[in-house]
Amino acid sequence: MTAKTAATTSTGRLARLLALVPYVVNRDSVALEEAAEAFGITQKQLIDDLNLLWCVELRAPDPYCPIDLSYEGGEITVTEAESIARPLRLKVDEASALLVALRMLAGIPDLQDRDALSRVIAKLESAAGAAAQAAGKVAVEVDARGDTLRRLREAIGDGRRVHLSYYVPARDENTERDVDPMRLLVVEGNTYLEGWCRRAEAVRLFRLDRITALRRLDVPAQVPAEAEPRDVDAGLFRPSPGDTPVTLELTPQGRWVADYYPCDEVTELGEGRLRITLRTPDTRWIRGLALRLGDQGRVVAPADLADDIRADAARALKLYF
Template sequence: MSPAKVESATGRVQRLLTMVPWLVSRQGIEIEEAAAGLGITEQQLVADLDLLFMCGYGQMPDEMIEASYEGGRVFVGNADTIARPLRLNVDEAISLIVGLRSLAASGVGESSAVERALAKLEAATGTIPGVERVVVVEDDTESGRATSLLRDALTAGRRVHLVYVVPSRDERTERDVDPMRLAHVEGYWYLEGWCHRAQDVRLFKVDRIESVDVLDEPAQLPEGVAHRDLSGGAYQRGDDDVPVTLRLAPSAHWVAEYYPVTSRETEGEDLIVTLPTSNEDFVRRLVLRLGGGARVLAPQALRERVATPAREALAAYDGG
């Protein structure tokens, strides 16, 4: 029997915030019907209603939400504050405007939907002093300049020449790419495009691009080329990938952010991560370079391949 899925606190809070106004507008609804409408079990609905007794806009008894399900029907009271539409304060409105303007400038997402949302927000906040002067400052870092050039190439439909760092092989490569889109996945920007070197669709992490040249040649994608499904993340598992389990000391925690790990857990101050790779030599070099900051836990064969040169190096040092 598979273990029960543990719901995150964030997920439950999001459901409660949706549930309260939904129930307020359906006073007296039967528990069975309410659970079906909310897409949860009756047991979960009862547990959520019990939790609402401890929620409210203050700490006094008369500031708590009242929830009742006696007689098989649900009634929710003293929840007008949550049931009303949310209102943004000035700081929240400005942050949202900046975010939407950045999104519109990046060319990512459904542009018409972004523009409609931005227009409504700017119209609603037009009377707030200073909001009309909010501007998006261009990112002048190397990654920001690369993103800007790639965005220009996408708009113009032009091919680009990249100098790209490939960490798994510790090398820099040069390649011509026909851009398809810029995608923001798991906090990072990626260029998706047809790589003429690989003769396939590839993802290029923007912060690993050392230089971008927009070429005169138009981008010409082969017939039938489609976008990758990035809903599950940027990492695309290969048939030859081997899951390598690493223990990372605090000094090596950056590995879990820079490389695509498929699992992570904390053990004291260390991170235990799974790093899939088709190039075990790369992982061996990485661990040796990190000294005591990383250790291979599995597979055993790779662990020995790392331990042997490490022991030889220590022996040579002791002998000197």
């Protein structure tokens, strides 16, 4: 284990220990299995944590007061832990991220118990102070997305065609297209419009945060009978046998690519570097991605694509001299 890994593990364990005590105290007693599941660890790891807590001595109420705990019979109880029995407070960045996530969740179509979520957001905003102000900087974008969602719901309900200005990141361009809406759905945390695209003459999914402009048309939506909703239970990415496999090697600064794009393979190379393999029907966007990455990553296969990217980079450099 490297020093960096050890530090990360120790930090994570300390945070878990500090959260574990108030979690148990506020419930009087908790089953080992339930607590392990709540913290995302095994029961053995949980027992190791509990054994470590026995070694903790507090300065109050007495000069040396060890935490008293038991997990006999599979039930955890903790006493004599008043000094750390209160839940940890969220930091500004944590509260801000939570508020943004909750506001995005509120925009999900057909969300049940929306009133309860609104009350949670209001209470968190009241308690968060500066964090609520920081999260508010993102609220304009969230509100704009909510307006898009509302207008699409109306178009679907009224059976009307819409015109979209839609950003395609793979080609780094805005496209214009008429779409006959079919339904709204949430996949992997993002909201999509599914509809019959008149430009592609096929069913397409459009991510709401990539719709840059929306206009309702005074034309009835006419979805062809052969148009079938996509099965998204297994995710959005549907590789084709004709897709080109592309292998990239990424520095620690370029690892974001593995999180942003669906990969067939991800291999750790050590020192934070990654080798990933993904598939694409069009390698043009890979060439653009490689140029944006610069020294944060490089394409290693296929060889002819790597040669094309080097030629692209050489031509770009000539423009500076």
